[in-house]
Each structure stands twice: as structure tokens, then as C-alpha cells.
Amino acid sequence: MPNQPNAFDTHDHSHCTTDGLARAEGILALRKQRLTPVRRQTLQILLAEHRALGAYEVLDKLAEAGFGKQPPVAYRALEFLVEHGLAHKVRRLNAFAACMHPETDHAPVFLICRGCNALAETAAEPVRAALDAAAHAAGFTVERTSIEALGLCPKCKVAA
Amino acid sequence: MPNQPNAFDTHDHSHCTTDGLARAEGILALRKQRLTPVRRQTLQILLAEHRALGAYEVLDKLAEAGFGKQPPVAYRALEFLVEHGLAHKVRRLNAFAACMHPETDHAPVFLICRGCNALAETAAEPVRAALDAAAHAAGFTVERTSIEALGLCPKCKVAA
DNA sequence: GTATTTTAGGTTATAGCATAACATAAGCCG
DNA sequence: CGGCTTATGTTATGCTATAACCTAAAATAC
Ligand SMILES: [Zn+2]
Ligand SMILES: [Zn+2]
Ligand SMILES: [Zn+2]
Ligand SMILES: [Zn+2]
Numbered sequence: 177m178p179n180q181p182n183a184f185d186t187h188d189h190s191h192c193t194t195d196g197l198a199r200a201e202g203i204l205a206l207r208k209q210r211l212t213p214v215r216r217q218t219l220q221i222l223l224a225e226h227r228a229l230g231a232y233e234v235l236d237k238l239a240e241a242g243f244g245k246q247p248p249v250a251y252r253a254l255e256f257l258v259e260h261g262l263a264h265k266v267r268r269l270n271a272f273a274a275c276m277h278p279e280t281d282h283a284p285v286f287l288i289c290r291g292c293n294a295l296a297e298t299a300a301e302p303v304r305a306a307l308d309a310a311a312h313a314a315g316f317t318v319e320r321t322s323i324e325a326l327g328l329c330p331k332c333k334v335a336a
Numbered sequence: 337m338p339n340q341p342n343a344f345d346t347h348d349h350s351h352c353t354t355d356g357l358a359r360a361e362g363i364l365a366l367r368k369q370r371l372t373p374v375r376r377q378t379l380q381i382l383l384a385e386h387r388a389l390g391a392y393e394v395l396d397k398l399a400e401a402g403f404g405k406q407p408p409v410a411y412r413a414l415e416f417l418v419e420h421g422l423a424h425k426v427r428r429l430n431a432f433a434a435c436m437h438p439e440t441d442h443a444p445v446f447l448i449c450r451g452c453n454a455l456a457e458t459a460a461e462p463v464r465a466a467l468d469a470a471a472h473a474a475g476f477t478v479e480r481t482s483i484e485a486l487g488l489c490p491k492c493k494v495a496a
Numbered sequence: 497g498t499a500t501t502t503t504a505g506g507t508t509a510t511a512g513c514a515t516a517a518c519a520t521a522a523g524c525c526g
Numbered sequence: 527c528g529g530c531t532t533a534t535g536t537t538a539t540g541c542t543a544t545a546a547c548c549t550a551a552a553a554t555a556c
Contacts, residue, residue: 392542411542
């Protein structure tokens, strides 16, 4: 996993949005896909916070920014971002979050803080390997995974 | 994990329902909780199939059996079963499935076949350990997990 | 055994999440 | 430009889940 700041670390957050948008542009250019205004704004909305946002929450912010007000506007932009690995869906929350290291194709593993709602991704390989091994023992072939943990981040642990 | 038949194994399925109900009675008796008619019927509906059922699908079957027709009827029974470890919620499917080994308190790991919708639970400990390790490295304390894999079961792999 | 408290089941209503289907507009390419 | 493809917007609808209120049944207290 590249060296992106973790949601739980104190960091200069102003870079998160600009870097994220820049990386997205690079990735999409290679794939000859367009980062249109709605898509760009949607990604920016997600990048602004290290937590997952519901589609309707995103939609409200898009509407404020002058885009369409109907659900498909948000869902389509979110679907596009997820498809290209720029965002992930957090199933436990029925919500979406920007990916902090979209250049490496990966199945995400989420750590969700129930105290402050912060959301971080963590090392997927060992977890995925353990899951593959268990699945293999059952004769099952894994294609996609959702691996999510709910708990307390370092800061909220101290506060509690 | 006790010796219960796996959804992917060929097995005498007539035992699954009766054994499951018997185990539920035992567990609830110890906790002085009541397996009321709706709850019993709900569990039986889930036990009848080795797959996850949506709450409204359960509700329809409850209504057919003479119980109430409104969502809370199903949701309350399902919530009770989940609370006592007799069923699990599969977040990837927004659906519920009976647990095949409810006596051991466990966080489930699901294998969901996209071919036949069969759902099996598998060894959680190694996966959970890997996840705990990754979380610990980030200073995060895991309280609850959702670990789910989508793919192909042995039978559907052969068929494909 | 009846009164009191607690737990469960039933209803109506509404909130929250997601997609189908169709129309318009913008980019792309001969 | 003209025709094709992709993207945006709209209306309408469906699926998932819970709040709030009322009645009934069971457990417990007297
Ligand atoms: Zn940041
Ligand atoms: Zn990611
Ligand atoms: Zn069976
Ligand atoms: Zn289980």
C-alpha cells in the first residue's frame, strides 16, 4: 500500500483532496475515461472527509453545487468511481468512501470507527489470504470480498 | 466449528431444520428466552434453505403461515434470532440466514455462491486473526466484523 | 387467583436506499 | 456536418428498514 495518510493519523488534510483528484485524473486518462464535472465533484465530496457518505448525502451536496437533484445523478457518479477503483462501497453502512490509494488494484479492508465515523483502509493481503485458504478448504472460489471491521480508532479509544 | 453439514456438501437436509430448531430451543432455554410461534416459524423458514432470505421474503412466508403481514413482524423475529446467534445478517445481500452452529459464539465468515445462491459459513478464526493484526497495526480495536466472500461453490464451478 | 408488570405481536405510517425507463445534451469521429 | 456513443437529467417506482402506537399474552407479585 503506498504512503497515503491514514484516516486515523493527524495529517495535512488539504493535500488529500488535491492529491486524490490528481491521481484520479492520471488513472482515468490511461483508461481513456472522462472525469466529468459531476464525477469530479462527487470524488471531491468523498475526498473531503475520511468517512463514508450515503448516496443521498452526496446527492444533496451535488445539488448545492448546481448539479441534478435526483438519485440517479449521485448513484451513477458513485458507480463510475467504484468501477474505476476511485471509491469503495461500505456495505455495513450502505455508504461510499473515496479510496486513498486507487493506483493499486485492490479489494478493500475497512476499519470503521463507531466513535467518530472515521474510515480507514488497511492491509488486505494477509486477511484475503486467510479467507482464500478457508474458502479453498470448502472447495469455494473467491471472486469478490467485503471485509469490514467496526470498532474504535486510536483517538476515540483514548477519549473513552 | 462443530460437525454440521456445510451448504456445499450433499447431506440429508431433513435433519437441518429439526436439528436447528432443537438446538435453538436448548440455547434459548438456558438464557430464559422464549421461542415463540413467530420466532420458531421464522427460524424454520431460514433453516429450510441454505441461502440468505430477504426480510420481505420471510415476511411473505410468515403471512402464508397465518402470522402478521407487516414488516415489523419479520424484522422483529429476525432481530431476535440474530441477537441470540441463531441467524446472521448477510450485509452484501441485505438478507438473513440461519446459523448452522449457534452454540459457539462466533463472528461469521460467509461464502456466497453467485451461481446457486448457496451460503456457507467457514472457519472464522484465521481470518479474524489476520484482520485483528492489521487493525492493531493501525491502532484500531475491532469490535464487530462483516467478512463475506462472493464466488463459486464446488458444484457451480463444475457446472461452469 | 387476581392484579401488576413485562414482553411480544399486530397495525399504520414513514424513512432511507436503489434502480428502471425515458428524454435531452454533450463529446467523438467519419 | 451527420451519425454514433456517452453522459446527464427527469419521473416514477421498488426494495429495505424503522418509528410509534395499541392490544394481547405471559411472567411475577401480592
Ligand atoms: Zn486527509
Ligand atoms: Zn481502496
Ligand atoms: Zn441442509
Ligand atoms: Zn453462524
